[in-house]
Amino acid sequence: MSNESLNPSSLTTNGRLVAYSDSLKAGLQHGIEFTKLFDQLTNTKDANELLAASTALFDFQMDTDYVVYPHKYDANDYYLxxxxxxxxxxxxxxxxxxxxxxxxxxxxxxxxxxxxxxxxxxxxxxxxxxxxxxxxxxxxxxxxxxxxxxxxxxxxxxxxxxxxxxxxxxxxxxxxxxxxxxxxxxxxxxxxxxxxxxxxxxxxLDAANSKKYVLAKPDLPEQILDKLFVATADNNLMLQNMDEAQGAFLELGNQIIFSLYKHATQDGESHWVITVQDPEEKYSLFDIFNQFGFLKKWFLDNLDDLQIGSKMV
Known part of the structure; x- marks a missing residue:
């Protein structure tokens, strides 16, 4: 029953009492609907039921005007x-x-x-x-x-x-x-x-060969590649210039290739990108930095220019 039904000007005393009882029942029934979703969230073995319950609970408002539940989880907890x-x-x-x-x-x-x-x-x-x-x-x-x-x-x-x-x-x-x-x-x-x-x-964390890690900044100072050349030479590796684009690539062994170059998109814009390629697509940029300390140090030392862009706010 709607809250408008409890307007004293429109109900008799008995009508107000009945409306009050009905509102309590509705609030309790609302709580029961919550428990059904919560049981589904915690007990189901079906992935689609799990997603449905989580999505519903995230927006679920347990309290009503006449029934307030003092102990309840935050909406964030249902995601967890x-x-x-x-x-x-x-x-x-x-x-x-x-x-x-x-x-x-x-x-x-x-x-x-x-x-x-x-x-x-x-x-x-x-x-x-x-x-x-x-x-x-x-x-x-x-x-x-x-x-x-x-x-x-x-x-x-x-x-x-x-x-x-x-x-x-x-x-x-x-x-x-x-x-x-x-x-x-x-x-x-x-x-x-x-x-x-x-x-x-x-x-x-994407290990696909097709993944292009786009740098957040549109321009890259020339000395960044120079610093990478020095870092690779100090580790008995050779940074090589790319023929098809402005940039360079590095063979890390086991057919793993690390590249930094300017990539032109179909809309005419260009961005500096890093790519990692290997035959089995096992290595992401995160994996490369974990395995090759000199690349990690070069990246962190020049993070202002090399930070990877993100869709996150």
């Missing part, structure tokens, strides 16, 4: 449960979902990764005037990726990949543990593509 459950359905269990008691609401949820620094906790956050939610490292609030279940999009943030994975974590955690955590993010993105047809931009 979705992520954990989807990985679980695919038997990927390297991430651990934790709950921390919170007297003001339902327990606070967060994720951790085995063998990664215990202080590193992860959860989803919403941002003003932006759709979906952002998966962040809880202490720094650095965004690892954005996720929008309704629009079916996921975008990795190149800035955080550089700051957190390549720089900060490398000095705090075992390199294999970091690789395992990053691989789990990649697998989650791949499951979104295979199970639901999401549009996922893996950014620096």
């Amino acid at each position: 449960i979705f992520m954990s459950r989807l990985l679980e359905l695919h038997n990927d269990k390297e991430t651990v979902l934790h709950s921390r008691e919170d007297n003001l609401k339902a327990d606070t949820l967060f994720q951790t990764f085995p063998n990664v620094d215990d202080s590193e906790e992860f959860h989803f956050e919403q941002r003003p005037n932006q759709e979906g939610a952002f998966y962040v490292e809880q202490n720094s609030h650095q965004v690892i990726f954005s996720l929008n279940l309704k629009a079916k999009t996921m975008y990795f943030n190149s800035d955080t990949i550089t700051k957190l994975f390549i720089t900060e974590w490398s000095g705090k955690s075992d390199s294999d543990a970091i690789t395992d955590a990053v691989d789990l993010f990649i697998q989650f993105g791949k499951y979104l593509v295979s199970d639901f047809g999401f549009n996922v931009d893996f950014n620096m």
Whole structure:
């Protein structure tokens, strides 16, 4: 029954009492509808049911004018449960979902990764005037990726990949543990593509030979290539000029080729890009920096000019 039905000027005393009871029943029924979705989120073995429940719960408002539920999860938590459950359905269990008691609401949820620094906790956050939610490292609030279940999009943030994975974590955690955590993010993105047809931009984590890592800045100072030439020579490698474009390439062994060049697009614009090519498409730019320390140092030393662009805000 609508709130207008409770207007004293339009109802008798008995009518107001009946309307009050009906509003309570409606509020309680609304709560029951929530529990059905929540049970589906936590128990279903069907990926499509999991996505449907998560999407519905993200926008679900439990409270009504007459029934208020004091203990409830944040909308962000449903994204976190979705992520954990989807990985679980695919038997990927390297991430651990934790709950921390919170007297003001339902327990606070967060994720951790085995063998990664215990202080590193992860959860989803919403941002003003932006759709979906952002998966962040809880202490720094650095965004690892954005996720929008309704629009079916996921975008990795190149800035955080550089700051957190390549720089900060490398000095705090075992390199294999970091690789395992990053691989789990990649697998989650791949499951979104295979199970639901999401549009996922893996950014620096994309190992496809066709991937072009576009630099954020349109121009590249000449000395950047000069510095790369020196770095490669110091490591007994030879940086070679490209014939078909302005730029250079480097053979790293095992048929892995690292290239930096100016790429012209079909609309007539041009951008500096980095590409990584190998026969089995196993190496992303992130993998290259992890395996070849001199390239990582060159990249970080010249990050202002070499930062990879991102669809993230």
